[in-house]
Amino acid sequence: MKIAIASGKGGTGKTTLSTNLAVYFAEKGEVILADLDVEEPNSGLFIKGESVHKENKYKMIPEWEQEKCSLCGLCQEVCNFHAVIQLVDQILVFPELCHSCYACSELCPTDALPMVPKKMGELNHFRRDNLTFVESRLDIGQEQAVPLISQTNEYIEKHFHKEALKFFDSPPGTSCPVIEAVKNADFVILVTEPTPFGLHDLKLAVDTLKELKIRFGVVVNRHGIGNDDVVNYCMNKNIDLIAKIPNSRRIAELYSRGELIYQKIPEVKHQFEEIEKYIFAINKKSS
Amino acid sequence: MKEIVIISGKGGTGKTSITASFAYLGGIDVVVADCDVDAADMHLLMQPDFAKSEDFFSGEIAVINQDKCTKCGKCADVCRFDAIPVINDLYVVQPLDCEGCGYCARVCPEDAITNESQNVGKWYISTTKVENTMVHARLGIGADNSGKLVAKVKNEAKQIAKENNKDFIIIDGSPGIGCPVVSSLSGASFVVLVTEPTVAGLHDLKRVYMLVKKFKIETGCIINKYDLNLQVSGEIESFLKEENIIHISSLPYDETFTTAMTNGKTIVEYGESDLKEIIKESWEKVIGRAKG
Numbered sequence: 001m002k003i004a005i006a007s008g009k010g011g012t013g014k015t016t017l018s019t020n021l022a023v024y025f026a027e028k029g030e031v032i033l034a035d036l037d038v039e040e041p042n043s044g045l046f047i048k049g050e051s052v053h054k055e056n057k058y059k060m061i062p063e064w065e066q067e068k069c070s071l072c073g074l075c076q077e078v079c080n081f082h083a084v085i086q087l088v089d090q091i092l093v094f095p096e097l098c099h100s101c102y103a104c105s106e107l108c109p110t111d112a113l114p115m116v117p118k119k120m121g122e123l124n125h126f127r128r129d130n131l132t133f134v135e136s137r138l139d140i141g142q143e144q145a146v147p148l149i150s151q152t153n154e155y156i157e158k159h160f161h162k163e164a165l166k167f168f169d170s171p172p173g174t175s176c177p178v179i180e181a182v183k184n185a186d187f188v189i190l191v192t193e194p195t196p197f198g199l200h201d202l203k204l205a206v207d208t209l210k211e212l213k214i215r216f217g218v219v220v221n222r223h224g225i226g227n228d229d230v231v232n233y234c235m236n237k238n239i240d241l242i243a244k245i246p247n248s249r250r251i252a253e254l255y256s257r258g259e260l261i262y263q264k265i266p267e268v269k270h271q272f273e274e275i276e277k278y279i280f281a282i283n284k285k286s287s
Numbered sequence: 288m289k290e291i292v293i294i295s296g297k298g299g300t301g302k303t304s305i306t307a308s309f310a311y312l313g314g315i316d317v318v319v320a321d322c323d324v325d326a327a328d329m330h331l332l333m334q335p336d337f338a339k340s341e342d343f344f345s346g347e348i349a350v351i352n353q354d355k356c357t358k359c360g361k362c363a364d365v366c367r368f369d370a371i372p373v374i375n376d377l378y379v380v381q382p383l384d385c386e387g388c389g390y391c392a393r394v395c396p397e398d399a400i401t402n403e404s405q406n407v408g409k410w411y412i413s414t415t416k417v418e419n420t421m422v423h424a425r426l427g428i429g430a431d432n433s434g435k436l437v438a439k440v441k442n443e444a445k446q447i448a449k450e451n452n453k454d455f456i457i458i459d460g461s462p463g464i465g466c467p468v469v470s471s472l473s474g475a476s477f478v479v480l481v482t483e484p485t486v487a488g489l490h491d492l493k494r495v496y497m498l499v500k501k502f503k504i505e506t507g508c509i510i511n512k513y514d515l516n517l518q519v520s521g522e523i524e525s526f527l528k529e530e531n532i533i534h535i536s537s538l539p540y541d542e543t544f545t546t547a548m549t550n551g552k553t554i555v556e557y558g559e560s561d562l563k564e565i566i567k568e569s570w571e572k573v574i575g576r577a578k579g
Contacts, residue, residue: 008326009298009299009326009328010297010298010299010326010462011297011298011299011300011462012298012299015487039462039463039464039465039494040296040297040462040463040464040487040490040491040494040495042297042486042487042490042491045486045487045490078389078390078393080346080347080387080388080389080402081388099386099388100367101367101368101386101388101390102365102367102390103365103388103389103390103393106365106390107390107393138464138465140464140494140497140498140501141498141501142465143434143465143466143469144465144466145463145465171463172298172325172326172462172463173325173326173461173462173463174325174326174426174428174429175325175426175429175430175431175433176429176430176431176433177463177465178429179383179429183383195545195548195549196328196331196548196549196551197303197328197331197548200326200328200331201326201328204326204428207428208428208429211383211428211429212383212429225542225545226545226548226549227549249515249540252485252512252515252540253515253516255485255487256483256484256485256486256488256515256516256519257485257486257516257519258485258486258487
């Protein structure tokens with residue numbers, strides 16, 4: 001079962017929930033945690049393990065071979081992303097604009113633009129007891145997170161059993177990187193905080209998941225701060241409110257040091273038991 | 288006219304609350320641009336009037352004319368994004384998967400595929416509650432090209448600032464280090480990094496600063512909730528020193544951040560707290576630096 005942890009707004013507790021849930025469930029069995037927030041991956045700050053595997057990740061971009069090129073201009077014409085530009089007597093490729101669609105390369109009548117790999121980031125695979133942790137990080141200056149998220153998903157599909165319990169720590173927002181991170185999930189846990197910003201961005205995330213037709217529920221983090229609008233919204237919209245993690249400076253301090261919270265704060269552990277029951281129930285329903 | 292960009296790497300560090308306070312303090316001398324188009328929240332504090340709104344079109348999406356389609360499958364063969372599955376015996380483009388590269392349309396022997404430009408969101412020009420102009424946007428669900436919408440919002444704000452002889456543009460950026468952030472940084476005069484003393488905050492600060500460095504823009508940093516973890520705060524300060532980043536200020540952990548927001552107010556308008564004075568001083572420092 002694949003469970004993505006997402007949120008519209010950043011900083012609501014996605015990583016806290018992902019890492020703590022992964023370790024909590026690993027007490028009972030095999031768990032895979034993947035950090036798909038490749039722009040700013042943080043799960044690794046909370047999860048330590050032994051390195052199992054490490055690989056560079058590449059995206060394919062065209063490379064100009066001058067001696068083959070007839071300067072016909074077709075490559076520039078077919079590129080919808082302005083990533084291939086023809087100057088008077090040369091072709092320039094802008095890798096950061098390229099979407100790796102292969103059109104310029106495959107349509108080139110003289111095969112002058114073969115696709116070559118260009119490094120965009122790296123994937124790390126760790127393990128500790130029952131817990132497997134996979135993280136990818138985008139190289140600084142690379143603008144597109146989607147190809148790396150997609151390749152990380154493929155790595156997980158390939159290496160782990162379909163039925164294994166998997167948590168995906170997703171990027172914030174509602175645009176393309178989030179879609180890529182959650183689109184294959186069986187269920188999404190939306191983490192929010194009970195504030196106007198939290199509510200506003202929760203609504204965006206809810207609209208996105210409805211569009212994608214993925215089932216979801218909400219965990220309220222920092223419960224007790226702000227107001228009741230998030231709780232009321234969930235009730236009015238018949239959205240499952242799975243758990244409420246209390247607002248506490250102690251939790252914020254533990255988090256600040258890179259420590260897990262559920263073992264130290266009994267109320268959080270209690271809320272995790274609620275989440276466990278909930279996940280167990282939906283898993284049973286779907287299988 | 289100077290562009291001040293506020294970013295954070297990590298989400299939830301207080302970036303938008305601080306930016307909105309700056310927008311409030313700047314009053315009619317500034318134009319505000321909310322470039323966090325993916326999860327734009329500043330309007331909740333600045334109460335813009337949404338006076339002018341326009342659809343934003345960017346990128347294309349393939350559309351198959353089923354009457355012309357002979358189901359040869361060439362489009363699906365060339366599509367690198369698996370965006371054209373066969374559903375009920377028909378080739379159908381999945382809008383959320385289509386990247387709009389147009390390759391399928393080029394190879395279709397029947398000319399059955401057209402590229403239609405995509406409405407990816409809306410952008411607005413507003414007057415806020417403090418009478419300054421704010422340019423903001425809302426990205427459509429799952430839309431691509433957020434970098435382009437960011438550029439649009441920024442350029443509109445620039446234009447307005449120029450026409451009205453405004454001194455500053457205040458830009459609220461997105462979290463992360465990807466295309467929307469790159470887009471908000473280009474052309475900036477001064478960058479404000481908002482961070483928090485958590486291991487994640489420091490990690491993300493370092494990554495986003497590596498990006499800022501490529502642009503060679505003068506940078507300052509505000510440490511929010513500095514007293515949450517004095518040790519990490521110290522590490523952040525050392526990092527700032529090493530990198531010659533100006534340490535603008537350190538704000539204490541204070542739930543006024545949230546209560547002000549819950550009341551639809553910026554921190555500098557709300558109640559009495561030490562935060563108010565520190566943020567005012569921070570703003571003075573920022574504009575002093577941005578002027579150069």
